[in-house]
Amino acid sequence: MATCESMCPSTEVKFRSRNGLINQLEATASSRNGPRYKYVADPQKMVKEYSRSAADTHKYNKPDLLRPFPVLMRTVDYLLELYYALGNRRQEASSNQFSSIFSFVSDRLRSVRQDMVMQNLDGKSTVILMEKMLPFYIETDGLCKMMVVPSYNPKLHDFQLEECFGRWHDEIKSSGDITPNSLISAAFFFRQLHRKPTLLHELFIFRPKLSQDTFNLIRSICSSFYSNNYYRFFCQFKSLDSLLRYSLSDSVFTLRQSAMRIISVAFRTSVARLPSKLLADWLGFPVNIDIFNVFLHLYNVIPDDQGNILVSAIKLVEIPYENLPSRQY
């Protein structure tokens, strides 16, 4: 039973107001530029927080504290609006504003999921809500791996992605008649590509839920990755929806390293050179050659005056997982 009709239960509004625990994004226009302890709660903007003491379910499982499905929908829509209002998120990602909105939305969405679990929300509604939330998590996962975002905690974020995708996948699998969103389905597989050799097997099991086109796309990308066909992979990669590109962030990272190894072996002679622009294209880097050159630098290579690199100069090194230049696209 869930009866809370607002995004935030009134008891929590009162409690947080009294104790100076209001987030800047929840404060009234007049109070939010002042000091934190002086924030005034804007009832239109207050959203229920994630509660760490979820173990104490007796306390939190009261109907008046739980938001029913229509309210959860409203809440998620509101939160996503805040995020999408940033406009061009790629440009904004390095800003403070991005960092605070990202952190706020992540936390409040987590609370939505908590409400869902506590009221034992049905499968169909669960999938609807997850499919709303997932694009936010997927996109921010990709963005935060490309640039420095102070509030981004990789472990926590990955955990949340796992949680969302896990529930989404379970519900889809056990129901007979929910048709999953094709972008989310593709993202689900792409996200695991770099660490699961048996992914294609799972894809075939999931096949009945997918359209032929979606299935072919996922399969093609996975096959290219597994056969280290960097050329085909990045060709397809470039024309993918941005959400899917974000979900492939880790695969991109991994494949580029394999590709550098392969290229440094296969094209190697004492004098052989390759155009830097060509390599950048092969490895799916943006047109701006400076970005690629930062990547090359990791391998101890600098293009000469003609823009060529000496293949034998490539030094194969282990690039750290968090390395930003190797993840640009």
Place this chain on the structure above:
Amino acid sequence: MSFLRSVGDYFNEIENLNYGQNWKNGEKMSKLLSLEDEHSKHSFLQVNDYGEKNRRCRVAEDEALDEIVCLHLHVLYNVHEAKDLITAQSTQIRIIQVFNKEILQKRRDENWFLPIFYRLCTDLRWLSKEAQSCASGDDEGDSNADSYFESAAKAITECYRTCVSDVHAEEGRTKKVAMLNMTNQLFQIYFQINKLNLLKPLIRAIDNCGPLYSKFLMADKVAYNYFLGRKALFDGELSLAEKSLMYAFRNCPAECMSNKKKILIYLIPVKMFLGHMPTASLLHEYRLDEFQEVVAAVKDGDVGRVDAALTKNEPFFIKCGIFLVLEKLRTITSRTLFKKVSQIIGTTQIPLEAFLTGLRLVGVTDVNMDELECIIANLIAEKKIKGYLAHQQQKLVISKTNAFPTLSSVTSS
């Protein structure tokens, strides 16, 4: 075994076997507690809550076995009479829990009852599968998609822990011998729910079990190597896959055609990848003609034909889970094609255009020069071609000798 006419007969049989507690009797008793045995068809043995009845037969002087027998009758009732496989499955779990607590944990220096235990686990797996299909027919969608298998795995794992910690038993009576059979049981469950990574510690335990390995039954060893080989194949560990599957195939009795065939389904792709092609007669003998097309195309270097052959028998290959592996055969097929092109051109510097011509001939028309370089680069990096790509001249320069080493001599997968 004598013909059973009543519940009394049944209990007598069990009691008699229980008096002489040895492995042979354990095997006999396992049949009496098996869902597949003849006795399960008798309606007088399909009894709901037999243990609760005021006047009933008992297994004298063995409360644990008595409880298990009664629960078994309850399972039979639910399977055949009530047709409630979900209750049957949970009852079977209860049996295993009782077995663990009252027999495995309490009876020191004894292991004659292990055949019974193996049978109980096997039946639990079957019941889990049946319960799972019943549940997914439901509109509820509440339960986790694999919950019955998970609960079965949990119950079996607890027993595994008990057996593995049986360190002080006398020679020949340790429960540790159950390790392999239980590993196999868990293997099958984890294959079903695609959680093979959970097997790592179990596999390590078998690898480290030392002289105990010689005490394991042949039947379990063959099964274990089959599962291990399959897993190795999925993990891309080709030499382990070959070693294990070859062992299983070699030691599987010739009469067990069905099992030999199953082993071959996984062994064939592994062997092909390592450069050993199955003969047509082998494929035919084991009714694996689905592979004929693929094998012929790989030998020829005809990439287009490989694709067509894989598509044609796609449902079969997918069901076996070898589709991904077979896709990898494209790589070695390309290698063979390129080898033929090189031999025909006859020099050590081959224009890349020649390879494209070859690919077009076999029906591959969507590969451009850049992608061709990528494909060849991979073959070079995998040591399947000895040479280098001269990008500016658009040529492949190969070594004078042994530019295309035999696949079996190349160690990298």
Place this chain on the structure above:
Amino acid sequence: MSSTSNTAAPTGAAAKKDPKAAVVVDKKETEEEEFEEFPIQEWAERADGEDDDVNVWEDNWDDETHESEFSKQLKEELRKGGHPIA
């Protein structure tokens, strides 16, 4: 020709098809995924090399001593493409 009993086969069909199989396919184990139980539990182990069948795996398919039809086609195609043939 290539349809073996892979999809849900009727009970016992697999056993009937194969005259070599001495093992009766159990009613419950028509599922192809399950590794069937062996009728006996213990027998002698065979070492590496003691294989049942000889000539089961081919290794010399790669050394083309005579030209296949396909190789002839390939040669022709390359010649047409203007490549000098050895």
